[in-house]
Amino acid sequence: MPGTLQNAYDLLYSALGPQAWWPGDSPFEVMVGAILVQNTSWRNVARTIDLLKEAGLLDPSRLYAAPVAELEELLRPVGYFRIKTKRLRNMLRLIVEDFGGSVERLLELDTETLRETLLAVSGVGPETADSIVLYAAHKPSFVVDTYTHRIFARHGWIDYGAGYYEIKDYCESELPRDVPLYNEFHALLVHVGHHWCKRVPRCTECPLQPLLPETGIAEPL
DNA sequence: GACCAGGCACATC
DNA sequence: GATGTGCATGGT
Numbered sequence: 001m002p003g004t005l006q007n008a009y010d011l012l013y014s015a016l017g018p019q020a021w022w023p024g025d026s027p028f029e030v031m032v033g034a035i036l037v038q039n040t041s042w043r044n045v046a047r048t049i050d051l052l053k054e055a056g057l058l059d060p061s062r063l064y065a066a067p068v069a070e071l072e073e074l075l076r077p078v079g080y081f082r083i084k085t086k087r088l089r090n091m092l093r094l095i096v097e098d099f100g101g102s103v104e105r106l107l108e109l110d111t112e113t114l115r116e117t118l119l120a121v122s123g124v125g126p127e128t129a130d131s132i133v134l135y136a137a138h139k140p141s142f143v144v145d146t147y148t149h150r151i152f153a154r155h156g157w158i159d160y161g162a163g164y165y166e167i168k169d170y171c172e173s174e175l176p177r178d179v180p181l182y183n184e185f186h187a188l189l190v191h192v193g194h195h196w197c198k199r200v201p202r203c204t205e206c207p208l209q210p211l212l213p214e215t216g217i218a219e220p221l
Numbered sequence: 222g223a224c225c226a227g228g229c230a231c232a233t234c
Numbered sequence: 235g236a237t238g239t240g241c242a243t244g245g246t
Contacts, residue, residue, distance in 0.1 A: 038227080038229070041225085041227080041244075042226085044244060078242090079242040081242070083229085124229085146226090146228085187227095189227095198225085
C-alpha cells in the first residue's frame with residue numbers, strides 16, 4: 001500500500017518530535033557505540049563511552065594501541081565484553097591499517113563501497129554497518145533493527161519471516177532517499193519499541209495505533 | 222528470578 | 235538456505 005510508511009513516519013514525528021540521533025559527539029564515537037550497543041541497552045553503552053573518553057582513549061590509534069586486557073575491563077559493563085573487544089579491535093584495525101588512522105578518509109567512501117568495506121569486518125553485520133553509514137557518514141542507508149521488524153510485522157506491512165534485506169528494501173523503495181528522514185524514522189521506531197511495542201505490546205498508547213489492522217495484533221515477535 | 226536489551230558469527234542440518 | 239546457539243552484564 002503506497003504511502004503507508006510515510007504516513008507512519010508523519011504520525012510518529014507529529015507525536016514525538018525530533019529524536020536527536022545519534023547521541024554521540026563524533027563520527028568515531030558513533031562507530032564505537034554501534035559495536036557496543038549490539039543486543040544491549042544504550043544506557044550501559046553511554047556510560048562506557050564516557051569512561052573511554054575520560055581515559056583519553058576515544059581515538060582510533062590510541063584505542064588500538066591499548067592493551068587488550070585493559071579494553072576488556074572497560075567494556076565489561078556492556079556485556080559480551082570479550083567478543084565486543086575483538087569486534088571493536090577488528091574495526092580499529094581497518095581504520096588504522098587501511099586508512100592511516102583517519103575515520104574521515106574511511107567515511108569519505110561512496111555509500112555502497114563504505115557499506116561493503118564495513119561488512120567485511122568480522123563483527124560488523126548489516127545493522128551495525130547501516131548505522132555507521134547513516135549516523136557517522138550521514139549517507140542514505142536505512143537501518144533495520146528488531147523493533148523495525150516487530151512493528152512492521154504487527155502492522156502487516158511485512159511478513160514475520162522477512163529477512164533484513166526484505167525490510168530494508170521495502171523501506172528504501174517506499175520512502176524518498178533522504179538522510180534526515182532515514183535518521184529520524186529509525187530513531188522514532190526505536191522509541192516506539194522501547195515504550196509500546198514490547199513482546200507484550202501496549203498499542204493503545206502508541207501513535208501508530210490508528211494504523212493497526214482491524215483484525216487485531218498478530219503473534220508477537 | 223525470569224526476562225529483556227538499538228546483533229553477529231559459527232555450527233549443523 | 236534456514237534454523238539453533240554462544241556470547242555476558244545491568245536494569246525492570
